[in-house]
Amino acid sequence: MTFAVKRGTAIGSGTENHDLALTGTDWALVLDGANPPAGADVGCSHGVGWIVERLGAHLSEGLHEGEAALAAVLREAIHATVADHGPGCDTTHPRSPGATAALARRAADHLEWLVLGDAAVLFEDTTGRVAVATDDRVHELPEPLEAAAGLEAFIAQYRNKPGGAWFAGAVPEAADHAFTGRQPVAELRRILLCTNGITRLTERYDYRAADLMTLATTNRGPAALIDAVRGAELTDPDPERWSGKRHDDATVVLVDLH
Known part of the structure; x- marks a missing residue:
């Protein structure tokens, strides 16, 4: 199927x-490029968009082959993306561009999934219950980003390092730290793959995971989710209380399994 x-x-x-969303006959993925501050040194001339595009292309190739475990597919895609850089690029730089990722693939009678960074996969089972798989480590660091005494030292200590937060793009080892799982397809109705521009609805605006699935399955589909997050952002009485951009890139893929 x-x-x-x-x-x-x-x-x-x-x-x-x-953001990037790609789908195949039995797989889907979303990527969310992690943007450095304007003017920051990232070790090479390639921007976040280039990293996301190359990573997506290599992931598509690996997922199309459909045999290796998802973490191995991601590891090889990161390795190939690093190889795409020229000799003047320093991919060991702490700020080397990267992305969060959510992947899903049907393998026979099971659905395999992977999340790295705060992208998410939502699962609706045949009873209508909705569960969420995401990677919250970026929000669980020993000290919050805003409180870090020195931003560069903070990034060097916690980005793609044990005990920190992992991103796809420049460190193949990051794939080994992704969260993965598999579920019988017979127990699922549908799944949603979302970047954090969508899941801020649950993190900031009191939506439940089930609400996101309900919106996505209306006649307007994913557009209803995007409208909901933009509406919440525009009517937020105190948007300055949140870190980051007021409007983040927002991407969603709805997969109907039956």
């Missing part, structure tokens, strides 16, 4: 959308 998918994406407050 092939995937039946609907997807949507919207740019945030920036000038480029650094």
Whole structure:
């Protein structure tokens, strides 16, 4: 059985959308590029958009082959992305561009999934219950980013390091720290793959995971989710209490398994 998918994406407050959604006959993925501050040294001339595009292309190739475990597919995609850089690029730089990722693939009668960074996969089972798989380590560091005494030292200590938060893009080892799992397809109705521009609905605006699934399965599909998050952001009485951009890039893929 092939995937039946609907997807949507919207740019945030920036000038480029650094999210990416890709789907195949039995797989789907979303990537969310992690943007460094404007003017920051990242060790090479390639921007976040280039990293996301190359990583997506290599992931697509690995998922199309459909044999290796998802963590191995991600590891090889990161390795190939690193190889795409020129000799003048320093991919060991702590700020080397990266991305969060959510992957799903049907393998016979099971659905395999992977999350790295705060992208998410939502699962609706045949009873209508909705569960969430995500990677919250970026929000669970020993000291919050805003309280870090020195930003560069903070990033060097916690980004793609044991005890820190892992991102795809420059460190193949990051794939070994992804969260993975598998579930019988017979127990599932559908799944959602979302970047954190969508899941801020649950993190900030009191939506439940089940609400996101309900919105995504209306006639408007993923567009209803994007409208909901933009509406919540625009009517937020105190948007300054949140860190980051007021409007993040927002991307979602809905997969109907039956």
